[in-house]
Amino acid sequence: MLVLLTANPLVYGQGCSIPLPYTLSGKPDLPFSKTPFSPMAPPFSKHPPGAGLAFSITSQKITCFASSIGIHGITSGWASSSRISTLLLHCSNEDGTARPLLLVTASVDKMVLKKPIHIEADLTIVGAVSWVGRSSMEIQLELTQSAQGNPNISSSPALVANFTFVARDSATGKAAPINQISPESEQERLLWEEAEERNKFRKRMKQEQKHGESEDPARLKALLAEGRIFCDMPALANRDSVLMKDTCLQNSFICQPQQRNIHGRIFGGFLMRRAFELAFSTAYAFAGAAPHFLEVDHVDFFKPVDVGNFLRLKSCVLYTELDNIAEPLVNVEVVAHVTKPEHRSSEVSNRFYFTFGVDPVAIKNGLRLLHVVPATEEEARKVLERMDAENLSLVKKDGNLNVVKENKCTEKTNL
Known part of the structure; x- marks a missing residue:
């Protein structure tokens, strides 16, 4: 069972769990494509909580051989649904219309399994925008399990993943500006600072590898x-x-x-x-x-x-x-x-x-x-x-x- 906690019309349009009709050219015929957009509508600031989504997953849905939970089921399907929905929710305007953007996955940060995942408990994935640049953004997903009376299961996150996306204009293919976020709480500011440090760290490592240092x-x-x-x-x-x-x-x-x-x-x-x-x-x-x-x-x-x-x-x-x-x-x-x-x-x-x-x-x-x-x-x-x-x-x-x-x-x- 997949529960999507959002009322944003763009999320339904993207069809995270609903098949999309495709044209003969192989491109999706999006249900909301006839809505009048403002292609050059200026981006605006949002608060991180407004860009957050939560999913509940029945563990049986991602069970692989030997009655075990497949990490590929988490990364390939369920996490992707939540991060796509989070992206679209953030990039939409308040009235439900937004200029069409191509949101492309640029990278996925290291994902470390912090504790065992138990097959008898359902999973919850929470996603939110943690950092935004001019045309790129980072989504953080946390995977937790409900204890449901099981003393062996703690409520701390079992897996934390950070995904970096870049936005491209659907007409020109060039970098397109996206809505900014305004961190307000201490936790939001901390997430922003951590993402900023990760970006600097990645750039520094790429430079060192490039020059063979x-x-x-x-x-x-x-x-x-x-x-x-x-x-x-x-x-x-x-x-x-x-x-x-x-x-x-x-x-x-x-x-x-x-x-x-x-x-x-x-x-x-x-x-x-x-x-x-x-x-x-x-x-x-x-x-x-x-x-x-x-x-x-x-x-x-x-x-x-x-x-x-x-x-x-x-x-x-x-x-x-x-x-x-x-x-x-x-x-x-x-x-x-x-x-x-x-x-x-x-x-x-x-x-x-x-x-x-x-x-x-x-x-x-x-x-x-x-x-x-x-x-x-x-x-x-x-x-x-x-x-x-x-x-x-x-x-x-x-x-x-x-x-x-x-x-x-x-x-x-x-x-």
């Missing part, structure tokens, strides 16, 4: 040492290690119209779902025991994916974290390629990074994970970049945002 030749050489033994003297290689290339999986598919969004392109949540499924399978095949989801790192949407595109997903285990033998971690990369054989081209549309834990029962029974080693400089650089990204996360501590490594919820969760 984080590369360390000594670390690179040390990381490649064991991989070269595998390549040059395989009989003498460490049997507790495996080459990165030997952990790879991939799949390919044609993007179908059923997965398109209201703008006629492939829905970003669908891409996250397919990436998660491949990452889960990769971790499963590597570990030899069922993994459980812990986090997905920052996701950038580099290129749009259209209906009919030939999409290839390639995955590999980048590295394992074996410091805590009882709770080893598996870090998996999934890269999505839009392939066009007729043009002999292949472009990266997304990169996804997932972290999984391993079944603790299997660990107690003697299961041990292998070290993953790179064989080329490109692979080694990729591993170092991910390790640095893991060690440089913004976390609120004592009222301030600090760059530290977040603690993952290693307790077994049915995800």
Whole structure:
């Protein structure tokens, strides 16, 4: 059961849970498209509570195999409905009319599972606009579970996600200004400041990666040492290690119209779902025991994916974290390629990074994970970049945002 707590007519028009009619061109024929709009209507300020929505989800709706809750169900469907509705509610005018905007997902911040999610309790997703720039905005979603008398379930958020969107004019395709927000309460101002710091942090990290400031030749050489033994003297290689290339999986598919969004392109949540499924399978095949989801790192949407595109997903285990033998971690990369054989081209549309834990029962029974080693400089650089990204996360501590490594919820969760 999905409950949408809003009376905004634009939300119904977008049809979060209602199919939209499509024209022959593949574009949605929106029910409200005949309403007279003011294309250049100036944006105005709103208060964050006015842009908030809440959804209630029956856990049975997103149950996957082995009676567990699928994280792909949360990211691909239900969270997307709430964030789209929140966006439209914020970008609408008070009288229900608004200039038509293309709202495009630019990125998704790291999502860390803070506590186990129980299958017997329903979920609630609350979304609100936390930060607005000139033509971009950030939506924060919180997922909680109702205790319903269960002493094992707390009311604190199980998952917090931040989505960044950019607005484009539907006629010109250029950046379009959007309504601003006026934070009033202490909590609203705090959310704004945290989002502002995240934006600055992302820009700083991109600049460092662009100029190669984080590369360390000594670390690179040390990381490649064991991989070269595998390549040059395989009989003498460490049997507790495996080459990165030997952990790879991939799949390919044609993007179908059923997965398109209201703008006629492939829905970003669908891409996250397919990436998660491949990452889960990769971790499963590597570990030899069922993994459980812990986090997905920052996701950038580099290129749009259209209906009919030939999409290839390639995955590999980048590295394992074996410091805590009882709770080893598996870090998996999934890269999505839009392939066009007729043009002999292949472009990266997304990169996804997932972290999984391993079944603790299997660990107690003697299961041990292998070290993953790179064989080329490109692979080694990729591993170092991910390790640095893991060690440089913004976390609120004592009222301030600090760059530290977040603690993952290693307790077994049915995800």
